[in-house]
Amino acid sequence: MKRHGHGLVLGKFYPPHAGHHHLVETALARCERLTVLVCASSVESVPLEERVAWMREIHPDALVVGAVDDIPVDLHDPDVWDAHMAVFRSAVREPVDAVFTSEPYGEELARRFGAESVCVDPGRTRFPVSGTAVRADPAGCWDFLKAPVRAALTRRVVVLGAESTGTTTMALALTDHYRRRGGVWARTRYVPEYGREYSELKLAELRAEHPGATWADVAFHSSDFPVIAQRQAELEEEAARDGSPVLFCDTDAFATTIWHERYMGTASPATGEVAALGRQHLWLLTDHRGVDFEDDGLRDGEHLRPWMTARFLTQLAHTGRRTAVLSGPHEERLAAAVAAVDALLAEGWHLTDPLPERR
Structure with missing residues (x-):
């Protein structure tokens, strides 16, 4: 029996890379059901629909949904947190039991969902890559990308x-x-x-x-x-x-x-x-x-x-x-x-x- 009922993984996936996929696969192994929420802002180059399609292809066992989030991130402002949570909850209406992240904000995000926080490879030791690195140098990060992302780039x-x-x-x-x-x-x-x-x-x-x-x-x-x-x-x-x-x-x-x-x-x-x-x-x-x-x-x-x-x-x-x-x-x-x-x-x-x- 898996430890958690409904798990959540949230991110921009801009673009998705091996670290993201490790996070999702870890959550899938520990949850009965998993929702992956792709959040994209209007200023970003890759459309939300394309990122959702990539994640659905790569992780067919997860429920992948998307949301437009044009609110700048400020982890120190409760009002900004509230605005982000309104976006998240509009996309994920089912109660969440566990939130899986590799980021320091995972504890607060899980608390606001009333869920357990599960931190996965926060130091990125297993997959030393980030979305920032991929955007800066896709060719240099090529081995961390899956087929649909490679095709697009x-x-x-x-x-x-x-x-x-x-x-x-x-x-x-x-x-x-x-x-x-x-x-x-x-x-x-x-x-x-x-x-x-x-x-x-x-x-x-x-x-x-x-x-x-x-x-x-x-x-x-x-x-x-x-x-x-x-x-x-x-x-x-x-x-x-x-x-x-x-x-x-x-x-x-x-x-x-x-x-x-x-x-x-x-x-x-x-x-x-x-x-x-x-x-x-x-x-x-x-x-x-x-x-x-x-x-x-x-x-x-x-x-x-x-x-x-x-x-x-x-x-x-x-x-x-x-x-x-x-x-x-x-x-x-x-x-x-x-x-x-x-x-x-x-x-x-x-x-x-x-x-x-x-x-």
Whole structure:
């Protein structure tokens, strides 16, 4: 039998890290039921709903609820305490038997709930990390973060371009470059182009019925492209959950909108809807000039390469996407790409500070 009936863990979880998860798991082991209350202020960068979703995924056995708390913290002011407790009680209406914290305010918080205070690893000796440290340097705290948080914080870089312009070569070269940095960067992932796999499947299916069929016999339909875009987005999301702070993608859903124009001659609203949900940060456009066209059996658009490069540039600018154009020999392209990615990473994550606290 567990020691406590209803337990409570309360925090900003901005963002949640290994110390938070240890606290929740400890409480789950000691309570019949556990509520995790996520409190977020309006000034913070990560929305309350996203933090609640993260905690629900990571701790499915707990009841995770959220509340907006825009009251600055002052542990010495009873009136401020009363205001915070009004927020807490509006979100947690069931009586609480035990409050689990790692903070000095745990005793007073538990007293106000009429509950027992349980302090867990107050010195953070087991997991030497804090929300402040994660916000200041997500990459340096990467190993303390769970999959959904990593996915949200990963800087996603897309390599895109017309046919046979070296997008795959560049994406793989960048992946290798950052893996060589070691540490968390050794886990840098690469997301292949799903459209190519889809094309190979279409050709194989056609050849099953007509053995002599070639790429010229394959017909695309508008309905193919949202499927390609959605699967590309899913592969990207899966890789972002399990990689380093940077992810390299050989195309994305946005690029698929241009491929729809190339094959269908019109825009695809359905594909555009998938692209609008993307969380990419940088697009590297491979220039067709200076790159020989190689027909690998799935290409037929050499004459369209100038149009596609121009169309990519136009739409990247129109949609406000951060873009670097890669031109010249491969070595120059790679150097320019690394410089653009390093500049992105050097800017950091811009996670705003929480409301001021007086402890």
